[in-house]
Amino acid sequence: MRISFDLDDTLFVNSDKFAVEKPLRFPLNRLFKERLRLGTIDLLEQLRSLGIEVWIYTTSFRSERYIRGLFRCYGIRLDGVVNGKRHAIEVQSDKREPMPSKYPSKYKIDLHIDDDISVKQNGDTYGFRVMIIGENDSDWTRKIIKRVEQISQSNL
Numbered sequence: 598m599r600i601s602f603d604l605d606d607t608l609f610v611n612s613d614k615f616a617v618e619k620p621l622r623f624p625l626n627r628l629f630k631e632r633l634r635l636g637t638i639d640l641l642e643q644l645r646s647l648g649i650e651v652w653i654y655t656t657s658f659r660s661e662r663y664i665r666g667l668f669r670c671y672g673i674r675l676d677g678v679v680n681g682k683r684h685a686i687e688v689q690s691d692k693r694e695p696m697p698s699k700y701p702s703k704y705k706i707d708l709h710i711d712d713d714i715s716v717k718q719n720g721d722t723y724g725f726r727v728m729i730i731g732e733n734d735s736d737w738t739r740k741i742i743k744r745v746e747q748i749s750q751s752n753l
């Protein structure tokens with residue numbers, strides 16, 4: 598099973614509005630300024646220990662190297678990264694009709710986690726699973742694990 602996460606306002610959050618993980622130590626905190634939403638590290642470790650592939654799917658143009666580097670500093674190995682550039686090349690490509698901003702089924706992603714309701718609407722239209730995680734939700738990691746369990750049972 599493969600799960601992907603949005604970055605902005607999902608895993609990378611504003612520390613004024615969200616509880617966050619500890620910042621990296623100097624000088625890494627100068628290189629990687631984003632703050633991870635509290636619970637991210639445990640959640641991603643737990644998913645990977647269950648044998649679930651963890652991907653990042655972001656419309657941002659942060660480089661794959663940067664994204665992988667940041668998570669590696671927290672001890673997390675990512676199984677795949679789709680950024681705005683990769684999406685433009687592999688999903689939108691030279692198609693005439695506009696493709697949705699994210700298209701997880703292209704990458705055989707079973708569940709995508711996001712904060713943007715329009716991604717969920719696209720999922721309903723194009724047939725991919727999206728789970729929306731709200732801003733004020735301290736229980737978010739448990740909800741994701743529960744959903745993952747439901748999906749893996751339905752795939753049996």
Ligand SMILES: [Mg+2]
Pocket residue numbers: 603604605606607711712713
């Ligand atoms: Mg977002």
